[in-house]
Amino acid sequence: EALLDDRKVMTKSSSVDLVTQTDQKVEQLIIQSVKEKFPTHRFIGEESVAAGEPCILTDDPTWIVDPIDGTTNFVHAGCRAVTWYSAVRSLLPQMEFGVVFSCLEDKMFTARRGSGAFCNGEPLQVSGQKDIQRSIIATEFGSNRDPEVVDKMFSSLRNVLCIPVHGMRGAGTAAINMCLVASGCVEAYYEIGMHVWDLAASSLIVSEAGGVLMDVEGGAADLMSRRIVAANNRTIAERIVKEIHPFAPPRDDAPPLQQ
Numbered sequence: 001e002a003l004l005d006d007r008k009v010m011t012k013s014s015s016v017d018l019v020t021q022t023d024q025k026v027e028q029l030i031i032q033s034v035k036e037k038f039p040t041h042r043f044i045g046e047e048s049v050a051a052g053e054p055c056i057l058t059d060d061p062t063w064i065v066d067p068i069d070g071t072t073n074f075v076h077a078g079c080r081a082v083t084w085y086s087a088v089r090s091l092l093p094q095m096e097f098g099v100v101f102s103c104l105e106d107k108m109f110t111a112r113r114g115s116g117a118f119c120n121g122e123p124l125q126v127s128g129q130k131d132i133q134r135s136i137i138a139t140e141f142g143s144n145r146d147p148e149v150v151d152k153m154f155s156s157l158r159n160v161l162c163i164p165v166h167g168m169r170g171a172g173t174a175a176i177n178m179c180l181v182a183s184g185c186v187e188a189y190y191e192i193g194m195h196v197w198d199l200a201a202s203s204l205i206v207s208e209a210g211g212v213l214m215d216v217e218g219g220a221a222d223l224m225s226r227r228i229v230a231a232n233n234r235t236i237a238e239r240i241v242k243e244i245h246p247f248a249p250p251r252d253d254a255p256p257l258q259q
């Protein structure tokens with residue numbers, strides 16, 4: 001409890017959707033320092049959106065910022081990852097680069113479109129495994145505790161586990177789970193309920209490391225849809241899609257509800 005007090009924990013969409021002053025300060029720091037260099041660029045920041053800023057991509061260069069991914073880990077044990085990335089929207093949003101910093105491991109994951117993905121400068125490559133029965137799959141439970149939603153998450157978890165797979169893992173941060181896919185440590189990660197700022201940077205890191213991104217029902221991945229399967233290859237992604245009990249949370253770019 002002392003830890004919780006020290007970190008000035010507040011809640012957002014639910015009593016388990018945590019935010020601290022550190023999240024807010026880191027986001028301000030990142031946005032202010034980028035603004036100094038690029039005054040015309042736009043931002044989508046997790047804590048700015050929580051404070052009422054819009055979450056829409058336009059044709060302007062836009063930086064998508066998750067100041068601390070894994071705030072629950074941070075609150076409990078000081079583990080965290082910091083992630084941010086830039087997107088330029090043409091007809092489809094096109095990611096230009098992605099950066100995820102794992103403070104705990106002192107690992108900087110980076111990717112630039114068309115130039116590969118790296119960890120502390122070393123090139124990353126996804127796992128070559130094609131057999132799901134020899135795979136490790138990562139997932140998370142997010143912050144929705146509605147029993148119907150939890151039942152669907154458990155049904156997917158059970159189905160994937162009973163394929164059977166070698167194991168299931170969860171780092172407590174979507175961004176690091178995705179970097180684990182890019183590094184070849186796990187074959188895939190899936191989740192329904194995370195947000196565009198959880199995935200933005202790491203989605204480019206996964207694809208530049210040779211991985212694939214897919215919607216949980218098998219179509220093209222849509223970073224605003226709050227659903228993702230990120231895998232080392234299409235065979236593994238499609239096998240996971242078969243086992244997921246899909247549902248559709250409100251999109252990140254949905255217009256705010258009328259009061």
Ligand SMILES: O=P([O-])([O-])O[C@@H]1[C@H](O)[C@H](O)[C@@H](O)[C@H](O)[C@H]1O
Binds near residue numbers: 069191193
């Ligand atoms: O709130 P936050 O710690 O930045 O991000 C959360 C983490 O990535 C968590 O692992 C995932 O399950 C949630 O869906 C995310 O919202």
Ligand SMILES: [Mg+2]
Binds near residue numbers: 068070197
């Ligand atoms: Mg996050």
Ligand SMILES: [Mg+2]
Binds near residue numbers: 066068
């Ligand atoms: Mg966050």
